[in-house]
Amino acid sequence: MQNPKLFKALAIVALILLIVVALIFGKPFLVPLTFAALLSMLLLPVTRWLERKGLNKALSTLAAIILLLVFVAVVFLFVGWQMSDIASNTTKLQETVSQKYEQVKDFVSQQLGVSHQKQDQLIKEQQKTSSGTMTNMATSLMSGITGFLTDSLLVFVYIFLFIYLRGRLKGFIIRLVPLKDRENAMTILNDTQQVTVKYLSGLFLMIVCLWVMYGIGFSLLGIKNAIFFAILCGLLEIVPSVGNLTGTALTIAMSLVQGGDMNMVIGILLVYGFVQFIQTYLLEPLIVGSEVSINPLFTIVGLVAGEMLWGIPGMILAIPLLGITKIVFEHIEPLKPFAYLIGSEEKKNDQSYFKKIKGWFKRD
Numbered sequence: 001m002q003n004p005k006l007f008k009a010l011a012i013v014a015l016i017l018l019i020v021v022a023l024i025f026g027k028p029f030l031v032p033l034t035f036a037a038l039l040s041m042l043l044l045p046v047t048r049w050l051e052r053k054g055l056n057k058a059l060s061t062l063a064a065i066i067l068l069l070v071f072v073a074v075v076f077l078f079v080g081w082q083m084s085d086i087a088s089n090t091t092k093l094q095e096t097v098s099q100k101y102e103q104v105k106d107f108v109s110q111q112l113g114v115s116h117q118k119q120d121q122l123i124k125e126q127q128k129t130s131s132g133t134m135t136n137m138a139t140s141l142m143s144g145i146t147g148f149l150t151d152s153l154l155v156f157v158y159i160f161l162f163i164y165l166r167g168r169l170k171g172f173i174i175r176l177v178p179l180k181d182r183e184n185a186m187t188i189l190n191d192t193q194q195v196t197v198k199y200l201s202g203l204f205l206m207i208v209c210l211w212v213m214y215g216i217g218f219s220l221l222g223i224k225n226a227i228f229f230a231i232l233c234g235l236l237e238i239v240p241s242v243g244n245l246t247g248t249a250l251t252i253a254m255s256l257v258q259g260g261d262m263n264m265v266i267g268i269l270l271v272y273g274f275v276q277f278i279q280t281y282l283l284e285p286l287i288v289g290s291e292v293s294i295n296p297l298f299t300i301v302g303l304v305a306g307e308m309l310w311g312i313p314g315m316i317l318a319i320p321l322l323g324i325t326k327i328v329f330e331h332i333e334p335l336k337p338f339a340y341l342i343g344s345e346e347k348k349n350d351q352s353y354f355k356k357i358k359g360w361f362k363r364d
Helices: 004-025 027-052 057-087 090-112 116-164 166-175 179-221 226-238 242-257 262-288 296-310 312-330 333-342 348-360
Strands: none
Touching: 004 027, 004 296, 027 057, 027 116, 027 179, 027 296, 027 312, 057 116, 057 226, 116 166, 166 179, 179 226, 179 262, 179 312, 226 242, 242 262, 296 312, 312 333
């Protein structure tokens, strides 16, 4: 080979392209598997605690999964109850929407010179062309729900098997590594599991805190079904950055539909800004910690790449997978510069400050 460096660079590019192609075409298989791997790490401490209490491995694993299922079911039942409450007021909502619709038509007519008759004609033509699209959307929706239920079942099956066979899986990974590197491999596995647990449990606690803060703020503003929108904004936090904005936009839209004015919109934006301030400067450093902190550039890159490869599931998985990648890179000497590139700068003063806050909650 005339130029070994060029050959090495081309080989790396080819490998990256091969991985991208595998991720795209392997999405139906890899997405449930990845979710299950992360959730199994989260449930592993619960399983170990139950095993120390005397339950065997199978029963403790099953009990941890049932606990997760109960939590998910409670959240879905509450959201469904709130949505049924919103649906019960459909008559009022239709009246409000009709009023807003007429106001928009008046605005278009006055500002753009398009008459009401012309607007109605354009809307009817659009409805004719979009009738087939609505049918396709309904078909896609049903297909999506079926796929979601199938993937959810697969996730829970994978979780059980990951936890139950954890010893064999860890042994397999260790056996892939040369003897001299096995201690480092064990450290990587343990650190990855601990950081994943800390991130996911911290994310859960942060979502609960967001529920409380949004619930109080929206209730004080007098928003109808305030608890529902608070839960929605909190749950959407699993999609970093984008989720909170989406939840707030939906809250604003529904408040306008329900008869809210600009004062309410401004109030919602103020609540959003206050909650974001508390989340960024208090909750994230205090609850989630800096172990999986990714700098803003790679946060955006990860979200965009995740959406391009796997859609919304990719956006949800992007940050925890980047955090795990960072941990792995930190323990492999040639890859440490990449861990530095992905991570964010720690501030010693802030760190000591948050240690003091954490100390307030510790027992003497």
